[in-house]
Amino acid sequence: MAFGKPVSEQTVTQERIAESRIMIEQSRLLTLNAASMMDTVGNRVAKAEIAMIKVAVPNMACQVIDWAIQAHGGAGTGNDFGLAAAYATARLLRLADGPDEVHRNQIARLELRKHSNA
Numbered sequence: 001m002a003f004g005k006p007v008s009e010q011t012v013t014q015e016r017i018a019e020s021r022i023m024i025e026q027s028r029l030l031t032l033n034a035a036s037m038m039d040t041v042g043n044r045v046a047k048a049e050i051a052m053i054k055v056a057v058p059n060m061a062c063q064v065i066d067w068a069i070q071a072h073g074g075a076g077t078g079n080d081f082g083l084a085a086a087y088a089t090a091r092l093l094r095l096a097d098g099p100d101e102v103h104r105n106q107i108a109r110l111e112l113r114k115h116s117n118a
């Protein structure tokens, strides 16, 4: 796309739909990996992967639902499409099992420990 060319609303929405699908599949694979590790090596070894999905999936859901609300305009904020309720549910999952920051701190600690042992 040439610099300065106006971007149509349709292009923006299509980009967001594509990005949403990419983010959903990334989250799905991250979740399957965590689940597989929990089954094979146990929850203790899989604690970084568990923390990662607790951050990644609700954040992904918030972004995807937020884009859907934006595409629907003001109607997306009401009760007709269920998007506002879906957003509220996804948003509370960024707190309910511990805030994002706590999970990120744990991931960072585990990451640093890996490298300090090397």
Ligand SMILES: Cc1cc2nc3c(=O)[nH]c(=O)nc-3n(C[C@H](O)[C@H](O)[C@H](O)COP(=O)(O)OP(=O)(O)OC[C@H]3O[C@@H](n4cnc5c(N)ncnc54)[C@H](O)[C@@H]3O)c2cc1C
Pocket (backbone or CB within 6 Å): 092, 095, 096, 097, 098, 099, 100, 101, 102, 105
């Ligand atoms: C719908 C819902 C269901 C819940 N269900 C349960 C449940 O079943 N069992 C249960 O035990 N609890 C449950 N909770 C509580 C939930 O775990 C807490 O709300 C959450 O841990 C945040 O604690 P707080 O609300 O006291 O906020 P605070 O601890 O005051 O945190 C406020 C903000 O401060 C920051 N923060 C806090 N701690 C840190 C830290 N260590 N490092 C960096 N930043 C930090 C974060 O930005 C955080 O969002 C639930 C909460 C909700 C909203």
